[in-house]
Amino acid sequence: MVYFQPSERVKQLPVNFFDQLDNKLAESEDAGKPFINLSKGNPDLPTPSHIVESLKTAVDKPENQAYPPFLGKENVRLAIADFYKKEYGVTLDPLNEVAVFHGAHIGITGIPQVLLNPGDYMLITDPCYPIYYSSAILSQARTYSMPLTESNQFLPDYSRISADVLKKVRLLLLNYPNNPTGALATEAFYQETIEFAKAHNIPVLNDFAYASLGFDHNKPLSLLQTKDAKSVGVEVYTMSKTYDMAGWRFGFAVGNASIIQALNHFHMHAYSTVFGAVQDAAACALQSSQKCAADIVAVYQRRRHVLIDGLRRIGWNVVPPSGTFFAWLKVPDGYDSQSLSDLLFDRAHIVVAPGIGFGKNGRRFVRISLVSSEEVLAEAVDRIEELHLFE
Numbered sequence: 001m002v003y004f005q006p007s008e009r010v011k012q013l014p015v016n017f018f019d020q021l022d023n024k025l026a027e028s029e030d031a032g033k034p035f036i037n038l039s040k041g042n043p044d045l046p047t048p049s050h051i052v053e054s055l056k057t058a059v060d061k062p063e064n065q066a067y068p069p070f071l072g073k074e075n076v077r078l079a080i081a082d083f084y085k086k087e088y089g090v091t092l093d094p095l096n097e098v099a100v101f102h103g104a105h106i107g108i109t110g111i112p113q114v115l116l117n118p119g120d121y122m123l124i125t126d127p128c129y130p131i132y133y134s135s136a137i138l139s140q141a142r143t144y145s146m147p148l149t150e151s152n153q154f155l156p157d158y159s160r161i162s163a164d165v166l167k168k169v170r171l172l173l174l175n176y177p178n179n180p181t182g183a184l185a186t187e188a189f190y191q192e193t194i195e196f197a198k199a200h201n202i203p204v205l206n207d208f209a210y211a212s213l214g215f216d217h218n219k220p221l222s223l224l225q226t227k228d229a230k231s232v233g234v235e236v237y238t239m240s241k242t243y244d245m246a247g248w249r250f251g252f253a254v255g256n257a258s259i260i261q262a263l264n265h266f267h268m269h270a271y272s273t274v275f276g277a278v279q280d281a282a283a284c285a286l287q288s289s290q291k292c293a294a295d296i297v298a299v300y301q302r303r304r305h306v307l308i309d310g311l312r313r314i315g316w317n318v319v320p321p322s323g324t325f326f327a328w329l330k331v332p333d334g335y336d337s338q339s340l341s342d343l344l345f346d347r348a349h350i351v352v353a354p355g356i357g358f359g360k361n362g363r364r365f366v367r368i369s370l371v372s373s374e375e376v377l378a379e380a381v382d383r384i385e386e387l388h389l390f391e
């Protein structure tokens, strides 16, 4: 075999930080040790049955066996506009303010590529979903990280960005509800964001992947609910978490028409269309009763209770997440994210995500996901208790 060098751009893409953890786990499992893996964000519940049934019907339709329209089927674009109206009171033009694609991943890697030129800055947060770094590399752009700390409720402080950087910023990328911190954005924060973006002529992208996952009846806000948001803002939504449809690969972007137009143009060249039957099933999910989405949140809320109350009972003074299906837990004194993760791995056979994998501000945290049953989470608490870390 002749070895062909990948392009410089591909060489720059980092190896996934969590790959090494997966490899270590695979090796240990091969050795027969039973592990509890709480490091992942892959929803474990089945897709609601009415959505599965709608896919089955849609597969039989000859129109779905041919190429779908480039810009997505009209029914799904109408369903998206209708959904945003009902859920958030936001009016969207289904043709010019909606783009559909294979999951949020395409939107969050695509929008930076359609807006940024080499050397431009993209504002991201530290910690953040690691794919944002990859999306900057694919755009040949630079990132500037705004720290997320407990003391600012894990919301960035725009006043701390240096004037030099600000001049070169061409995209602000946010993610609320936030992975990994579990924080929600407030109305005041979004207002400040839109004012800041307008003042500096910066487009804003909110990755709304955990849109439905707010606890204690706190419904997460859409960025587009903010006054004037569409003048600078766009939001990416996915079916993966709201309806447990992660394997189906369907997401969409809504908002600023110029960004949607550029994304559609790029998408037509870079990717293909989404299977028409999946679009029909997505339309069904968005247009049917949203009780299934509320039921999913209720499951995570019960799991959150088991985990957080359990950890507090054994002496770990943790703060519950406000949204998402992740708990962002400060490590006890004497540990950092890596040493605690290693200890839990080696001595309790529990896999958690070390916070450092999400940025340097994650160095004192670990991320535990709620995509395991209450029984498994309770068992994890029992195993941690046996380590006597908090005595």
Ligand SMILES: Cc1ncc(COP(=O)(O)O)c(C=O)c1O
Pocket (backbone or CB within 6 Å): 041, 102, 103, 104, 105, 106, 108, 129, 175, 179, 207, 209, 237, 238, 239, 240, 246, 250, 251
């Ligand atoms: C913050 C965030 N954005 C986007 C995604 C990807 O979503 P999708 O399944 O729609 O590609 C994830 C998946 O875990 C995520 O955590």
